[in-house]
Structure formats: structure tokens, C-alpha cells
Amino acid sequence: MLLESKKTGVGTGRFEAWLPVLLLALVGASLPLWGDSFFGLVATRVCIYWVLVAGLNLVVGFAGQLAIGWVSLLTIGAYTASALAAGRVTPEIPTFFALGAAGLLGAVFGLIAGLPALRLRTFYFAMTTLGLSTIVTQIALAWKSVTGGGVGIPGPSMPVPLDSPWGFYFFCLVLALFVTWMTCNISASRYGRSLVAIRDAEVAAEAVGIYKPRLLMAVFLFSGALAGFAGGLFASLQSYITPDAFTFDLSVLFFIAILIGGRGSILGPMIGTAILTILPDFAAPLVQWSTFLYAVLLLAIVLLVPGGIADLLDFKNRRPLDKHREIRPRPELLGQILTAPRKSELRLQNIVLSFGGVRAVDGVDLEIHTGEVHGLIGPNGSGKTTTLNVISGYYTPQEGTVSQDGVDFTKEGPHTRAAHHIARTFQTPRLIGESSVLENVMIGGNIDASGTFVESLLALPRHWRDEAHLRENAMAALTIVGLERLAGVRADRLQHSELRFVEIARALMMKPAFLLLDEPAAGLSVDEIKRLGALVTAISKQGTGVLLVEHHADLIFDICDRVTVLNLGKVLASGKPDEVRTHREVVNAYLGA
């Protein structure tokens, strides 16, 4: 058992998470031994760019927001630091404070630049960041009293030990290391997983209680602060800045470095940043063509290797999986993660929901009790999934209420359901293909963790406690559904039936008082359906109320304590399985003779 879990690669996560920091430290610290001062200059620039890109990576690579105009924040940081240090707005301010101010203003503008992402779709958001970068350049040109207009202003000069080229280099290297360490922490925390969930499985992310706006705001603040700070360093490196220094080409470099590196990776974008920064410097004739080359690279990446460098380096997931795998759930272990919830009931009253002229749900009443399996059946289009979506908050009904023990939460968004311990699975499994099975399951424990974003950023004790706790629970949940051997495998390599069980494991992480299963048996073999039935029964025995939407009549009548039949959005019949099975209208409308 122990040996096997090692083989799946779960145990090696720690080392891999730290690899970017180690690599950067090794290469960076040894640079003066093998490189000349020109190398040092280029490497300084790589470090500064990486400070920005590392933050942007969380926005683009993890959260999947296409922020292509991030040079605007570099510009803002550069001018803030320079203008403050030169005393153009206030009396002259020491360089370090000016850099701090640059970071602060960067954070504010990061939030402003990011706000549209909370509502707008991809291309629209890309456009707004593009528009912002154009405007920032125009303002830099026009606001002569502060920015010096087209003439420019000198950048902040560093205090004594840091004013030599190598001194400044090591200062930037230490910062780059610190930033890498922080983003590695985030990447290995529930925040990193949540960001990826927003990117690849937004609907499922909401169901486990991830609130996109708050999470994105935190990331935009952090990324903006790093960009602003990098701007201050950039101004110091340039020693003199004009608006010409902040061309859109830089934005393109940052953005493409991340895509070349690979989404959701830190090592990849770090290598990408280094390559793109160094390339034109060491091939002088290329300078003119650098943007063109970046564009060609971008196109090639998009069309040929969407996974980027990180994908090429991912050897672990190329090992073939065992072809004949069996899912053997172990319901007897459910007690490890499920504690009997207090008795309660979930009540739907007179729910009406129409789409245009179609009344998809037309006055449905439904009561689900903890400790019971409640089947919801009916022909296609009878409103089963829609009812589920009303309970999970994806739809707000035009009439009627959804309440738990009298607490009405009809109009609250889907991310609030996790706090009520209402979990669900989806008709087509919604998992994060690029994350490991274990990570997918850990997502489910999101509301169980208590550490803040900053605590994870700095790897404070609560972050470690949360991680250990989530990991342990997720392994237990995977063992219960019988997939612990696949914990370290990328979710997109699994078979369809396995994905269904991973979704159940994820739902179990929420310690559900109510578990909504949307056609969990679809696509499963006969044996698997039997095991699923046993698992569902065991879950309800632990005290969880299960609402089971299914087409497999055998399964429904085998395991349900109560069955409700929908037809054309209305309740056709409801009661004990035996009563429903012989109900004449049900037989006519759905079951057949």
C-alpha cells in the first residue's frame, strides 16, 4: 500500500514545488563566477522582469485571465518610484520608500486593471488591459510636471552597497527568489488550486464555495504590487526613463513568457522569461525582429504545444497507466471523513422557472431529509437537472423558495451552498484536467480551511496545517471511492467512470449534509453501478441526505427511500419506491409497462 502511493508520485510533491526556487538560486548565485558584467546586466533585467511575470503568472497562467497589457503597471511603478525619489511631487524620498510606494500604487492599479475581469469575458478583458496600457503611456507623455513628458526623468538611484552593477544584481536576485518562493507557496496552497479551478472548471469551483471575485481581487492586488515594484527596479536599472521605454512589446514579452512556459506552472514561465529576455540581447541582428519572433513563438505554442515548456518537462505523466483498473470503493471507511450531520431537511416549495416561454420547472415541491436517499426521475426534459441547479443556486427561480430548516437561501449565489454543506456532482464531470486527481479532490475541502491568502503567501503555520489536513482528508476520500492509486495522475488521463467517482470524492470533502448526484451512473458498467449503489447507500447511512437524479430505474428502486417523478416540470408522483413503481401515470409517462 505504502509503496504504491509512492509510485504514484504523491510524495514527491514537496521537492517539485521548490524546484524553481532552487534552480534560480543556483544559477543566479553562481552567475558572477562564469559571467561577465554584460551577463550581469542581462541577468538583472531577467530578475526584474521575473518579479513582474511571477505575479502576472498567477493572473494569466493560474486564473486564466488574459491580461495582455500588464506593461501599464510597470510604467506606473517606474514613474512613481522615479518621481518620488526625484522629489517631483513631494520632497525627495529615500529610494526604498519610493520603491514601496511604487508597489503600493501598482497594487491599486492592479486591482483597477483587474476589475473588469470579474464581469467580462476573455477577449473583452484582454481589450480593457490593452486600452489601459495605451492610456497610461499617453498620460506619461502629457503629464510633464511629474513624468517629464517625452524628455523623461532619471530613475531612482540605489544606496551605497547596491549601487554597483553586481550589488544591484544581487538585490534583484534576492527579490526574485523571494517572489518565486511566494508564488510557489500559493501554487501549492488551496488558493493556487482555486485559481486553476476558476480557469478550467468555474461552475464546479462555485459549487465547492470558491468565490471568484474575492479570490481574483487578492491576486490582482498581489500581482499589481509586484508589477509596480518591478517598475521601480526597472527605472533604477535604466537610470533614465521616457515613455518610449515602455512599449507594448514588453507587455507581449511578459504575456508570452507565461504561455511558452505553460499554464499553471512556475518553472516554465521562469525559463520562458529568461529565454525571451536573453534571446535578443545575445543575437544583435534579432533585436529588430524580436517581437515578430515572440509572435511566431506564441502562434506555434497555441497551435502545436498548448501545454508549453511545463508540459514538455512533465515526465511523470507520460508513464503509462495500468490498462485494467478497477474501481473498488470502500464505504466502510466513510466514518473517517463523514461525521453524522445533525438532522435537517432541505425543502423546495412551489419552484417555478421558465426559460423564455418554456416552463422548465412548474411548481415543484420537494423535501429531502438527512439520512435518506431520495430519487428524482422522469423523462428527458422533465426538469430534473434544472431542479438540481435551482438547489445549487445556478438558477434563481421566478417563484418559490429553497430552504434548509427554515433558512431561505433561494436568491443566494452558488458559492454560498458549500457553507450549507450542500454538495453536488455534475452530469458531465467537471474536473480540472491539468491538475492531479488528489488536487481535484482537495478542492472540495476549500471551506474547511481557514488560512488567509497572505498566510499561504508566506507559508505561515496555518497554511501548513490546512494543507496537511486537506491532503489527509482527500486521500481518505479517494480511498473510500477506490481511486487512491490514481491520486498523483493528471485527471484528464482518467476514464469516464473514474471521473464520476472523483467527483463524488470531491463532494465528500465538503462533509455534505445533502449530496446532489446528477446521473452518477451514466456511462458506468453494470458492476460499477452496483458498487456505486452500495457507496451511495453507505453515504446516506452516515446521515447524509442524497438526492439522486438517474435514468437507471433498477438503481433508483434498489437504493432509494423515497422517489419523486417529474414530468413536464411538474411532480407526477412522490412516495415510497413500491408505490411509485406501480403508479399508473408514472408507468404510462416514463417507466413503461
Place this chain on the structure above:
Amino acid sequence: MLVQSIITNGLAVGAVYALIGITYNVMFSASRVFSFTAGSVGMLGGVFGAILIGQMGMPVIVGFLLTLLLGAILGIVIEFVTVRPVLKSLDQHLYVLSTLAAALMIQQLTAIYFSTDAVPFPRVVPIESGFLDQKIWLPILACVGTIVGLEYLFRHTLVGRAFLAISEDNYAARALGLPEQRLRMTSFALAGMIGVLAGFSSGQLMFASLANGPLLNFYGFVPVALGGMGSNRGAVIGGLLLGLFQQTANYFFGGVFSSVAVFVVFIIALLVRPEGLAGAATARRV
């Protein structure tokens, strides 16, 4: 005099934005793809005109037709290289990246082989400027002509109706046996022609300049985003209003203010109504 100049300039610039907006729309309707290349194609219209007529000394009509032809070819290349390969996974929005790459390539090639500075555009019509100069009425005429042409195409020709069918319901149209791929390619060719027409007709107003690429890209997108993607009426009305507003703000408050104002209004309007002021709400997600 002043009011007149603001209005005429505003309408002329607005007509160019409207044309770029229509370029976005024509590409979008046939493929559900937003393309970053709209502005760059517009920019190339001016560049082609300046090269063919201004530098190579071709007759205006030959230069114009050749520009249109090049625009059509460009549109087809864009479709073939950056759109077709990523259509299979539309939900991943890879087209944002692939079309961005194409736009960057166009911009960079222009910078290297043409010029990074604005180059004057030759006079197109050999007449004296009367009540209105041709730099004003040419873009407006191009815009009106395009609208009339598209109306005729969509309402009175079989190809046009096929376009409408594809943009209305891609799957149903394919089930009916419409050659979706060929129609998409044609629509990109058409979009390329409308794009270069925008740049060509506004050559004397905005010069043949590399900087027009990103500029047109953004200001052409604003009316489309606000008017609802795919709506040509929204693009034209929005484009003209944007042009008028910009010229007015330019005169009274200066260029920076007008850029900032447009940007702020754009963001706020989209935050309030992400689907556009005249657009329809989004479809179901779960």
C-alpha cells in the same frame, strides 16, 4: 466654422471606427471568433494605398482594387492560420492568442518593411476641395457604401442568406448542408476587404501609419462591444457617436482627456451590461 469642423471630423473618424467595427462583426458572425487583427488590417489599408499609389505611382483605381484584393487574401490567410486550427476548442479561447500573434506579426512586418512613422497618403479623387474635403467625405462614403452593400448581400443574394444562417445557428446551417468552411473563409475575405477599405478611405485623414493598428483595434472594438457583438447597426451608431465625442473632447479638453474619458465610459458601460447596451443575455452555463 468650429462646430462644423468638429462635426465633420467626428463623423469622418466615426465612420472609420464603424468600418472596423463591421470588420469585427463580419469575422465574428461566421466563426464566433473575436479577432485582434481587425485594427491591423485597417492600418494596412492605408499602408497598401501609400505604397501602391504614392510610392509605385499606380493609377488610383488600380491601386484601390489591388488593395482590396490584398485585403481579401490577408483575410483568408488569417482565417486559415489563426482561426481554423483553434475552432475545435472554441471554449478555450485560444483564438485570442492566435489572432493576437497574427496582429503582432502584421505590425512588426510593417514596422520593418514600411516605416514606423506616419507617411502621407496621396489624393484619391482629382478634384478641388469644395464644401467638404475628400478626406472627410471619403470615409463616410465608404461606410455608407459598405452598409448598403452588406444590406444588399444579406437580403437579396443566396450567399448573403447563407451567411445569416451560419451566424444564426452554426449547427443547423451545417445540418442543412451549407458549406460552413467555405462561407467562413469568404466572410474573412470580406472582412479583410472592409478592413483595408477603412484604412484606404481614411488615408488622407489619418495617414498611413503603424500606430493606427492598435488605435483602430481599440476604437473599432468599443462601438461593437457596446452595441452588442454582431450588430452592424450598433457598430455604425456607436462608431459615429464615438467619433463625435472624441473630436469634441479633443478640442475642449485635449487628447489625453478624451482617451481617458472614452476608456472609463467603455469600462463602466461594460461592467454594468457585459453583453453590450443592445446585446442579448448569455446562455445557460450548467
